[in-house]
Amino acid sequence: MSRTTKGQMKTTLAVIGGTGREGNAIAARFAKAGVRVLIGSRDAAKAQNAASALNARLGAAAPRVEGYSNRDAAAQADVVLLAVPYAGMPPILEDIRDAAQGKIVISVASSLDPERKSRAKPPAAGSVTAEVQQFFGDGVKVVCAFQNISPEKLEAVEEKIETDVIVCGNDKDARATAIDLIRCIGVDAFDGGALANAVAVEALTAVLIAVNIKYKVRGAGIRITGVPRV
Numbered sequence: 129m130s131r132t133t134k135g136q137m138k139t140t141l142a143v144i145g146g147t148g149r150e151g152n153a154i155a156a157r158f159a160k161a162g163v164r165v166l167i168g169s170r171d172a173a174k175a176q177n178a179a180s181a182l183n184a185r186l187g188a189a190a191p192r193v194e195g196y197s198n199r200d201a202a203a204q205a206d207v208v209l210l211a212v213p214y215a216g217m218p219p220i221l222e223d224i225r226d227a228a229q230g231k232i233v234i235s236v237a238s239s240l241d242p243e244r245k246s247r248a249k250p251p252a253a254g255s256v257t258a259e260v261q262q263f264f265g266d267g268v269k270v271v272c273a274f275q276n277i278s279p280e281k282l283e284a285v286e287e288k289i290e291t292d293v294i295v296c297g298n299d300k301d302a303r304a305t306a307i308d309l310i311r312c313i314g315v316d317a318f319d320g321g322a323l324a325n326a327v328a329v330e331a332l333t334a335v336l337i338a339v340n341i342k343y344k345v346r347g348a349g350i351r352i353t354g355v356p357r358v
């Protein structure tokens with residue numbers, strides 16, 4: 129992945145479900161960092177409205193965010209970030225199946241117990257990320273990231289995020305590319321190893337929700353210690 133002369137990433141990022149709270153906040157952070165961001169939605173007009181609202185909020189300094197159908201956004205992107213609820217994923221994966229081939233897909237979803245979101249409920253494949261990887265097959269490199277950052281933290285685009293991101297997936301180069309991309313928004317991202325480990329990252333979401341509830345806070349996060357920060 130290359131950079132512009134200003135040091136910005138020359139990546140086009142599609143945020144599938146970028147109309148929702150988590151995806152929209154992630155889109156805002158990347159646009160602010162100078163990445164070309166395409167918001168995807170099941171409804172292209174809804175995506176265009178979300179992009180216009182984001183452009184108005186970010187001002188002229190950030191590149192213009194664009195809105196498309198999920199499939200068109202994925203087709204134009206180098207990296208596809210999936211920010212839709214786990215329960216609603218199957219038709220969306222089907223819709224972008226061809227457009228995602230040959231690309232990196234970042235899955236931000238966790239599978240939580242619908243009855244109580246402070247409880248993890250991993251799917252049969254072990255994690256949502258593993259299920260997404262199974263769906264796409266070897267032509268797509270799927271990694272997990274962002275499960276442990278709340279939209280509250282991401283939306284405050286002027287504030288530094290203290291929570292770390294852990295990236296897991298079976299392809300070492302895809303993990304490295306995702307980490308490089310995520311670091312451009314000022315978040316520390318760490319290589320968490322193989323796809324089999326995504327279950328831990330996703331289950332941590334339920335742990336953080338339980339912490340939020342217990343301590344009456346919003347946006348509890350995690351921090352890796354013992355590793356030098358670059």
Ligand SMILES: NC(=O)c1ccc[n+]([C@@H]2O[C@H](COP(=O)([O-])OP(=O)(O)OC[C@H]3O[C@@H](n4cnc5c(N)ncnc54)[C@H](OP(=O)(O)O)[C@@H]3O)[C@@H](O)[C@H]2O)c1
Nearest residue numbers: 145147148149150151169170211212213216236237238275
């Ligand atoms: N919220 C958090 O605290 C948080 C934190 C970390 C990670 N995440 C993950 O981020 C993802 C998005 O979370 P969110 O809170 O932003 O979700 P959301 O607002 O409920 O949904 C995001 C977008 O997905 C589409 N969508 C919603 N329900 C759908 C359904 N049943 N079927 C198909 N598409 C549907 C909608 O887009 P269109 O109508 O435009 O297609 C919606 O704007 C989830 O996988 C979640 O696990 C969330």
